[in-house]
Amino acid sequence: MDIKSFFAYGEKVPGYEVGMLNEREARAAAAILFVGAFLGLTNGVMLGTAVFSKYFVTFFAVDFTLRIIQPRYAPSLMLGRFFVRNQKPEYVGAAQKRFAWILGFLLAWPMFYYLVIDFQPNPLKVLVCLICMALLFFEAAFSICLGCKIFAWIKRKDPKYCPGGVCEMNYKEPIQTFSPAQKLILVATVLVMGYGTYAYFAKLPDRTIFVKKMKMLMMSQAELDALEAAKDQAEEDAFFSDDDDF
Numbered sequence: 333m334d335i336k337s338f339f340a341y342g343e344k345v346p347g348y349e350v351g352m353l354n355e356r357e358a359r360a361a362a363a364i365l366f367v368g369a370f371l372g373l374t375n376g377v378m379l380g381t382a383v384f385s386k387y388f389v390t391f392f393a394v395d396f397t398l399r400i401i402q403p404r405y406a407p408s409l410m411l412g413r414f415f416v417r418n419q420k421p422e423y424v425g426a427a428q429k430r431f432a433w434i435l436g437f438l439l440a441w442p443m444f445y446y447l448v449i450d451f452q453p454n455p456l457k458v459l460v461c462l463i464c465m466a467l468l469f470f471e472a473a474f475s476i477c478l479g480c481k482i483f484a485w486i487k488r489k490d491p492k493y494c495p496g497g498v499c500e501m502n503y504k505e506p507i508q509t510f511s512p513a514q515k516l517i518l519v520a521t522v523l524v525m526g527y528g529t530y531a532y533f534a535k536l537p538d539r540t541i542f543v544k545k546m547k548m549l550m551m552s553q554a555e556l557d558a559l560e561a562a563k564d565q566a567e568e569d570a571f572f573s574d575d576d577d578f
Contacts, residue, residue: 342426360412363472432479
């Protein structure tokens with residue numbers, strides 16, 4: 333393989349005039365990465381350890397670097413290819429996928445620095461992780477590539493071959509539309525889910541292990557040190573208080 337073919341982005345597919353990628357492969361890879369991110373988050377929250385997250389974020393950063401250089405060698409995409417190798421490919425334009433992966437790359441390396449090199453969790457860093465997880469989830473579950481949509485907004489000429497054919501679709505089939513009753517049920521469902529999430533965090537502020545861990549995860553190192561000092565002081569006061577009882 334010569335240098336030119338190595339750096340040629342996307343695969344040549346008969347019938348398409350631009351480089352193409354397999355969306356099924358990309359969705360499978362997004363699902364794999366989402367599972368890794370979710371396991372890292374739950375390990376950090378439930379077990380109080382960031383070891384898994386450090387390994388995962390390192391893998392994530394390297395993987396997205398390879399995606400924007402040459403996706404055929406990105407580990408997660410190769411894993412995705414393995415699982416969907418017997419399914420018919422769903423071709424999408426490589427240019428918009430590369431743009432979306434550049435956004436992931438720009439999120440990955442700051443996460444690598446702040447979670448691996450200089451580990452100091454705070455709300456902003458946790459938010460970046462949650463954004464990455466949301467992007468992966470939308471890609472895997474709904475085939476919605478938000479980076480591809482941004483690419484379509486900023487590109488003067490409409491891109492071709494977007495995931496799900498959204499760039500070429502001018503109308504919706506009847507099966508894709510909502511009746512008034514369906515719209516009402518949908519809105520009610522979203523409102524109930526939103527209130528349930530709010531109530532879980534607001535109504536039970538310190539009654540669940542998850543909320544306690546999330547609060548600690550979002551604290552800076554200075555806040556954690558202050559909390560530990562207050563805990564030590566309380567234990568010391570309790571100890572001397574017990575001595576006074578005698």
